[in-house]
Amino acid sequence: MDFSDVNARGLVLVGCGRMGGALLDGWLKNGLTASAVQVIEPHPRPELAGFGVSVNGALPADPAVLVIAVKPQMMAEVLPRLSVGPDTLVVSVAAGVTIASYEAAFPAAPIVRAMPNTPAAIGQGITAIIGNAKAGAAQLDLAEALMAAVGRVVRLQDEGQMDAVTALSGSGPAYVFHLIEAMAAAGVAEGLAPDLALALARATVAGAGALAVSGDEDPARLRENVTSPGGTTAAGLAVLMDAGTGLPPLMRATIAAAAARSRELGK
Numbered sequence: 622m623d624f625s626d627v628n629a630r631g632l633v634l635v636g637c638g639r640m641g642g643a644l645l646d647g648w649l650k651n652g653l654t655a656s657a658v659q660v661i662e663p664h665p666r667p668e669l670a671g672f673g674v675s676v677n678g679a680l681p682a683d684p685a686v687l688v689i690a691v692k693p694q695m696m697a698e699v700l701p702r703l704s705v706g707p708d709t710l711v712v713s714v715a716a717g718v719t720i721a722s723y724e725a726a727f728p729a730a731p732i733v734r735a736m737p738n739t740p741a742a743i744g745q746g747i748t749a750i751i752g753n754a755k756a757g758a759a760q761l762d763l764a765e766a767l768m769a770a771v772g773r774v775v776r777l778q779d780e781g782q783m784d785a786v787t788a789l790s791g792s793g794p795a796y797v798f799h800l801i802e803a804m805a806a807a808g809v810a811e812g813l814a815p816d817l818a819l820a821l822a823r824a825t826v827a828g829a830g831a832l833a834v835s836g837d838e839d840p841a842r843l844r845e846n847v848t849s850p851g852g853t854t855a856a857g858l859a860v861l862m863d864a865g866t867g868l869p870p871l872m873r874a875t876i877a878a879a880a881a882r883s884r885e886l887g888k
């Protein structure tokens with residue numbers, strides 16, 4: 622991506638924690654110049670010094686982009702303190718907070734709401750974006766390019782989908798990490814040493830994930846490829862796929878709870 626306009630006019634990043642830090646790392650690896658970045662961060666992590674960006678310094682009057690990556694609960698305090706120029710694109714990655722909330726703070730600005738996830742830290746995130754009426758094709762392209770620095774990007778047509786996206790792909794890595802924890806714990810319960818069980822669980826999830834995105838076969842087919850009739854997998858899946866007590870109803874409730882929380886955060 623050509624970040625020449627951003628490099629010339631500057632990018633302000635508000636909040637450089639786990640997600641802001643992952644984004645910054647991706648941008649700097651993909652053509653954004655460190656001297657163009659101004660970070661606002663009350664508790665800078667030590668590693669931020671290595672990025673070569675300006676931290677808590679003077680801000681440009683009309684930055685190309687203002688990226689907001691603070692917790693949703695901080696938004697009411699943070700937004701009134703921020704200002705944008707006449708041609709600044711506002712991008713926020715905060716869960717729940719609606720475009721209308723940003724429009725109240727920046728009435729004339731193009732605004733893009735984005736929902737990334739933590740695999741962004743290794744360039745393997747997926748981010749959904751949606752813009753307000755003032756965000757035209759150029760602004761959406763810029764937002765997409767920024768988020769594409771840390772993985773794939775999908776565009777939404779309806780902001781109402783953002784709660785479900787947040788619950789699925791935003792929070793989803795945590796479900797998968799918990800799957801690893803649960804598989805390892807079950808392996809230990811079957812007699813494996815903890816280190817071995819964790820190594821097996823990690824590698825299995827990583828390998829299955831890589832296989833799931835390597836070709837066109839859908840996950841159901843990939844699952845069937847593992848499942849010999851009358852074999853071990855079939856015995857395990859009979860428990861995991863139970864319509865009443867298995868993973869489908871549990872995942873349904875998990876994602877419903879996360880989506881409900883996203884809707885609450887937006888109020």
Ligand SMILES: NC(=O)C1=CN([C@@H]2O[C@H](COP(=O)(O)OP(=O)(O)OC[C@H]3O[C@@H](n4cnc5c(N)ncnc54)[C@H](O)[C@@H]3O)[C@@H](O)[C@H]2O)C=CC1
Nearest residue numbers: 636637638639640661662664690691692693714715716737
């Ligand atoms: N961690 C995740 O998996 C994802 C997080 N998000 C969103 O990203 C946002 C940030 O989340 P994390 O990075 O996980 O949290 P975090 O706690 O790691 O980072 C937030 C940062 O904001 C800073 N901050 C607090 N007050 C500030 C202020 N007044 N001005 C500037 N910075 C301030 C904090 O010091 C902290 O470094 C949240 O809105 C969250 O919903 C979105 C997708 C995934």
Ligand SMILES: O=C(O)[C@@H]1CCC=N1
Nearest residue numbers: 715716787791792793
């Ligand atoms: O837990 C959260 O609220 C944030 C949003 C998606 C992932 N982490």
